[in-house]
Amino acid sequence: MSGVDESTAFAALRGQLQDAATEFADGPDALEGILLGIVDDVDRAVREPLEIFPVCHHSPASAVAMARRLREKQPKVVYLELCEDMAPLLQELRNCRLPVAVQAFASEVKGFPAEWAPLSVVAPITEASAEYQAIAYALDTPGVELVLVDRSSDHVFQWQADTVDPPDQDAPPAEEEAALHGDAVGVEIGDLRPRFAELEEHLLHHGRVRHWSEWWHQYVELPLGDSDHDTYRQVMLLIGSLFRRLAPGDADRVRVDEDRERYMWTRMREHLGATGTDPQDCLYVCGAFHAASRVEEFGVHGSGTFEISPPSESTWQHGLIPSSHSAIEAQFGLAAGSVSIAATQWAKNLKRTRVRPYRLAGQAGARKTATSGKAAAPAVPAAPEAPSDKLSGFLQSPPALDRLDEAELLGWSVEIVRSARRNGYLASTADAIAVFETSILLAGMRDRARPTPYDFQDAAVTCIEKETVPGRRDVRRLVEILMGGDRIGQVGYDALPPLARDVHDRLAPLNLKLQQRGVQRALLDLSTQQELRRCSDVLWMLRRLMPHGAARPIMGERELGKQSVQESWDLALGTHQRALIELGYEGVSIEQVLEQRLRRVAYAPNATTAQVLAAVEDAELHLRGGRLADELGTRALEVLATERSVDGAPEVLRRVRRLLAYYRIGRPELPAWIESFAKTGYAHYCTLLPTAFTDEDATVRQVAAMLGFLFSMESLALSLGCDRTQLDLAFAQSHPQEPSRVALLWAARVHLGQLSRAELRERCDALLDNPLVVPAYPRYLSGFLHALEPVPQLADFVVEAVSNAFARLPDPVLLPWLPKLITTLRSEGADLAPLLIREAGRVFPGRLAALDAWVPPWQAAHEAPALPPATTGGAAGRAVLLAAHPETCDSLAKLLGCEDTWETQAATPTTGAVLTARHPETAGALEALLAGV
Incomplete structure (x- = not known):
């Protein structure tokens, strides 16, 4: 540095600020620490x-x-x-x-x-x-x-x-x-x-x-x-x-x-x-x-x-x-x-x-100049100069009055009106003139000789928008676009991480400009172009990993055991380039990233059984299962054993059913983990069932899902060594009080044979006959509706129960009760309503004219003539029944391996007795079956 005294560099400015502090703050001490300190900071940095x-x-x-x-x-x-x-x-x-x-x-x-x-x-x-x-x-x-x-x-x-x-x-x-x-x-x-x-x-x-x-x-x-x-x-x-x-x-x-x-x-x-x-x-x-x-x-x-x-x-x-x-x-x-x-x-x-300006050589999107990419001639080093005070002159000089550029402002006004008309505004030449004049007026009110883009923006909003936004963009946004628009950058292929480049390479057969912003349509004919199946695999994984809209299927699906013949996709990888690049920070391929995320979900401290089973399903869908699916399935078994609530029971039931059906079709034998899952889940839900029936935090849908798991997995679990006594004890210990859970328990006992349909029908009739219970009858119906999950064969009975309510209840009771019934069925059983509607469509007549002569099936069964006294018991009654229905007997005899033929003599009790004596077990089973009907 030169030998100029540092204290003299900004001496004049310091004196002026001290005088200003003395005049406006009644003494120099109030502002000295700020105003003079600012000068010291500038002087220190400049030197x-x-x-x-x-x-x-x-x-x-x-x-x-x-x-x-x-x-x-x-x-x-x-x-x-x-x-x-x-x-x-x-x-x-x-x-x-x-x-x-x-x-x-x-x-x-x-x-x-x-x-x-x-x-x-x-x-x-x-x-x-x-x-x-x-x-x-x-x-x-x-x-x-x-x-x-x-x-x-x-x-x-x-x-x-x-x-x-x-x-x-x-x-x-x-x-x-x-x-x-x-x-x-x-x-x-x-x-x-x-x-x-x-x-x-x-x-x-x-x-x-x-x-x-x-x-x-x-x-x-x-x-x-x-x-x-x-x-x-x-x-x-x-x-x-x-x-x-x-x-x-x-x-x-x-x-x-x-x-x-x-x-x-x-x-x-x-x-x-x-x-x-x-x-x-x-x-x-x-x-x-x-x-x-x-x-x-x-x-x-x-x-x-x-x-x-x-x-x-x-x-x-x-x-x-x-x-x-x-x-x-x-x-x-x-x-x-x-x-x-x-x-x-x-x-x-x-x-x-x-x-x-300087621009990087080869910069994408930059305009080429004569000096781009060329080094300037080296500057001749000059001797360092002492800093001079430029602040005083800058602070004292009046603002430069930039003259109005009428051509520029007029061009802005014309262009904003043209843009507004394209976006639904009823703008005209008069609006362009108004915007022009209002911009100048606003600039004058704000002590500006020349309107700034912000003045022009305010003028355009005032003169064109008029407090309404008819189009997709408002006028303020249109002005921003006019002033240069929202320029959006793009990362070139060579600057992408390996994963993103790999995705672009694997999707190259689609012949699309994947780096281009916006939505592009991809059509995949997988039946004639087998090489596109790899593209399909990549797209389904991108749909799983990237934000919504990056890869969106329009036609086609991927589910366990199903594969589409044709697919159609809307791709916006250029728009979601950031998300694709951030995937590259997690791995070198999308398969690796997907595997890491599935493991992260499965081994999270708060992971639930349903979430782990979802990870197993994703592993089968996108990664072809194998070792990873078996590992995650074992993890699902561990999580299930530690759960003490039934919150995820519906999702667990849905996913395990789907996986079990997939493995039964696609594999010669079931994986070891799903066999253990069925066995452990059977014992687990048997243990939780009595508590769930009385737990206020557990919903009816969750309890029904538990029963669905127990009933659907029962045959597999029993074949693997589970004891049916566990289920019997669980039902013996279940004593619900809430109406919907009571109805659900009745339906489950019908499935187990502990309660006949006749007895269930009598209990429902008793509910309708009791005026104190009628207001709660919709909740019983809700329980029956949820019972269709574990016991779908009760659909006809639920239709009967609803029909009896409409037939027997008087209007003063039914009309106030009807809104509650509709809201209950809609909120608690919307997913099961289609099953009920299909059954009602099968039972009720299809034409209005047939309704008057229609007799409900459950009433027709009650009005059927009684059997003769000889058929009510003993071997003779069974013989008459067998002779009256030879087809049933033939089918059962063929199933049991019997090759005897019917005798040609007239059917007599003696002949039936001979046949009954030969097959007493069949006769007993038929008698029990008919008694239940």
């Missing part, structure tokens, strides 16, 4: 041997100043405020179309709360940003080194573990473009915004603007767009110091900010010491808030006492994900459309200042 370049996040003025300074200084080392572990990914930016975000992702979390998983950190990068200019310069200029010096992604969560809550998993989903970053924690270069709410409110009020983005655009962005380097630096340092000194005293946040600054300066001094680089050949790019730092480690001559804590044991993966203007605005709290307006302002600045 630092290692040049500090303060920036603001996604600021066109910062980007233009950065491009201009890089061409002037040509630094050999660029220190950048960005997570140091993201450095290897920056080379892949040339394979992408901006905006994109550099992401660090950790699915295996160690050292952090488990509910935080997965951890994700993103750093969005746009072309109109200072960080991109620095990256492009460093990567495409030979001999230049780019060093990222900010805390690592792991330290982001280490330092914020006590100050940041985990992402809200129940938050409402954002719009598609705004959700591109997911639940990631965003890091940015230059988080420059007042942290003192009253200060921001004061600035917005006196600036006559609605939000911070508009204030920044009007009072900082536009004035600094044409300023020289020294003015830009000092103004940005002034703003950073002002916001820092007026920030509220949040100890945790202050600690994190200061630790970041200590971290960065420690890393820079380590690099300077290791490489021997002259600080004059370096450039430190950081946010203006951190440039005005007061920590002891500040500067190349600062103290080196800061100790960097070791990273946690979490495994971090890194990659690039697509970003968008709206995603950046949503994550960092910017006004909607502000990033698009910044992109438009960036293009204007380049055209006006003729600054040549």
Whole structure:
């Protein structure tokens, strides 16, 4: 540095601020610590041997100043405020179309709360940003080194573990473009915004603007767009110091900010010491808030006492994900459309200042320029100059009055009316004129010589929308699109992780542009093109792993034992590219990722039997079962043995039935785990059955599912060694009181033969005859309806029970009782109602004319003539019955292996007695069967 006295650099500014403090605060002491401290911060940063370049996040003025300074200084080392572990990914930016975000992702979390998983950190990068200019310069200029010096992604969560809550998993989903970053924690270069709410409110009020983005655009962005380097630096340092000194005293946040600054300066001094680089050949790019730092480690001559804590044991993966203007605005709290307006302002600045920006060679989506990818001529090193005071002149100069560009404003007005008409608004030329004049009027009311895009947006909403939104987009959104639109980035094929590239390769036979955004239709004829079956397998796995809409089947299904001949899919892999990239952080193939997720679900501490069985089913569907399905099935058996509730009984019953049917058809023998599951489940539910019948927390549907499991698995369980006595004891100990459970118990006993249909019919008749019980009769019907799950053969009886209620109850009782019956059946048995409706359709006549002569089957059975006295008992009665029904006897004789023929003599008791004597067991069985009917 030159020998100029440091105290004289900003002496004039210090004197002016002291006079202002004395005049407005009745003495210099009130504001001296703030106003003079700001000047000290600026002076300290400007005199630092290692040049500090303060920036603001996604600021066109910062980007233009950065491009201009890089061409002037040509630094050999660029220190950048960005997570140091993201450095290897920056080379892949040339394979992408901006905006994109550099992401660090950790699915295996160690050292952090488990509910935080997965951890994700993103750093969005746009072309109109200072960080991109620095990256492009460093990567495409030979001999230049780019060093990222900010805390690592792991330290982001280490330092914020006590100050940041985990992402809200129940938050409402954002719009598609705004959700591109997911639940990631965003890091940015230059988080420059007042942290003192009253200060921001004061600035917005006196600036006559609605939000911070508009204030920044009007009072900082536009004035600094044409300023020289020294003015830009000092103004940005002034703003950073002002916001820092007026920030509220949040100890945790202050600690994190200061630790970041200590971290960065420690890393820079380590690099300077290791490489021997002259600080004059370096450039430190950081946010203006951190440039005005007061920590002891500040500067190349600062103290080196800061100790960097070791990273946690979490495994971090890194990659690039697509970003968008709206995603950046949503994550960092910017006004909607502000990033698009910044992109438009960036293009204007380049055209006006003729600054040549830096772009990575081969950058997708970037316009080619004469200097793209070429290194500029090395700058001639100049002797360091003492800092001069540029703040005084900037603060005292009146704002530049930019004349009205009528052609630009007129073009905006015409285009917004044309866009509004396309979106359903009844806009006309008169509205275009109104928007034009209102924009000028609003700018004048806000002391602006030229309407800003925000003034134009307000004018368009006022003149066109008129408090109605007839179209798909409102006018404010149409203005954002007009100003540049929501540009959405894309990660190129070469920058994708191996899993994503493998998915694209395996889906290549579909001949679709999978990286293109939007929905594409894929038609698969699996009968004639066998190679498409592999594509089908990939699509079904993507449907299982990715968000809804990424791969959506239109035609075709995949169930156990079924495979479609043709399939039709709606694919939007380009739209959901972030989700596909994050799958690549979990494995190298989708099969591996699916297996890991199934294991994670099955071995979770709170896993239920139904969830594990669902994992078994997915393993059979997508991974062809085998070892994994057997392992997960064994895990389901372990979970079942530990459950003490019946909450998941319906789902367990549904899935185990489906798996059992699949194994019986597709395998020569059942897997060992499902045999053990049937045996263990039989004993388990027999044990829980008495408690479930009386437990208020257990629903009737859950108890019915338990009975369904016991009845459907009974034959298999008994063949494997279970004892039927367990079930008998369980029913003997079951004493429910609630009507629906009582009806369910009656139906189950009918299935077991402990209760005949005649007895059940008598009990229902008794319920209808008792006026005190009639109001509760719908609950009995609900129990009978749920009984169709374990005892589907009772469907005709349930129809009879409902019909008897309508036939026997008088209207004064039936009409008030009918709404309760309908709501009960709808809420508690909607899934079983189709079975009841089919049975009613079979029983009742199909035509109205036949209804008058129709006799219900249950009444016809009661009115049937009684058998002769000789048939009521003894061998003679049985002989007459057998002679009257020879076909039944022939069928039973053939089943038993009897080859005797009927005698030709007339059927007499003696002949029947001879046949009965030969087969007494058959006669006894028939007698018992007919007695039950």
